[in-house]
Amino acid sequence: xxxxxxxxxxxxKVWDTDKxxxxxxxxxxxxxxxxxxxxxxxxxxxxALKGLQLNQQRLQGRIDSxxxxxxxxxxxxxxxxxxxxxxxxxxxxNEKLSSEYELMLDNKPPVLIVVENAKVSNxxxxxxxxxxxxxxxxxxxxxxxxxxxxxxxxxxxxLEQSHS
Numbered sequence: 001x002x003x004x005x006x007x008x009x010x011x012x013k014v015w016d017t018d019k020x021x022x023x024x025x026x027x028x029x030x031x032x033x034x035x036x037x038x039x040x041x042x043x044x045x046x047x048a049l050k051g052l053q054l055n056q057q058r059l060q061g062r063i064d065s066x067x068x069x070x071x072x073x074x075x076x077x078x079x080x081x082x083x084x085x086x087x088x089x090x091x092x093x094n095e096k097l098s099s100e101y102e103l104m105l106d107n108k109p110p111v112l113i114v115v116e117n118a119k120v121s122n123x124x125x126x127x128x129x130x131x132x133x134x135x136x137x138x139x140x141x142x143x144x145x146x147x148x149x150x151x152x153x154x155x156x157x158x159l160e161q162s163h164s
Contacts, residue, residue, distance in 0.1 A: 002029070010112065015126045023118035030114060037111035049101040052094055059091045 001013045012029050016022040066084045 002033070009115065012118070014118070019120050023120055026118035030112065030118075034110060034112040038108055041111055042105060042108060045101050045104050049098060049105065052098045052101065056091065056094050056098065059087055059094060063087045063091060 003011050003013070005011055010030075010033070012026045012033075014022045014026040014029070016025060063084065066080055066087065069080055
């Protein structure tokens with residue numbers, strides 16, 4: 001069972017008849033969860049990097065076209081230079097973000113941080129099948145009796161009203 005605590009921690013509980021195998025299984029589940037989330041995070045980073053690279057190409061195209069217009073000597077050169085300066089700033093910011101995403105893709109930092117490894121429990125938490133079966137049987141019996149009483153009462157009530 002994997003539960004999330006109030007503090008955002010994931011807690012992994014494993015029930016097994018072998019008390020030494022249960023912690024190993026819990027640690028293996030934790031590693032599997034970390035690998036799964038790391039793969040998801042990597043896919044998200046790849047998609048973001050691809051988007052940044054496409055944006056970088058668009059920005060470079062705009063910069064090149066404005067640079068050609070600015071060097072041609074046509075009117076409005078001040079506005080073209082201001083626009084070129086703005087596009088260069090965007091390009092540099094985009095380049096910085098791209099390098100950060102590339103770094104994250106290369107390093108693949110852990111998504112889950114293990115605070116405490118699983119350990120052997122002296123009082124194992126396991127389902128108590130006998131208690132659950134007995135409780136279920138008793139509750140089913142009580143529900144059946146209650147349902148029988150309600151149905152019997154419905155049968156007798158309309159007959160008594162029709163004779164009056």
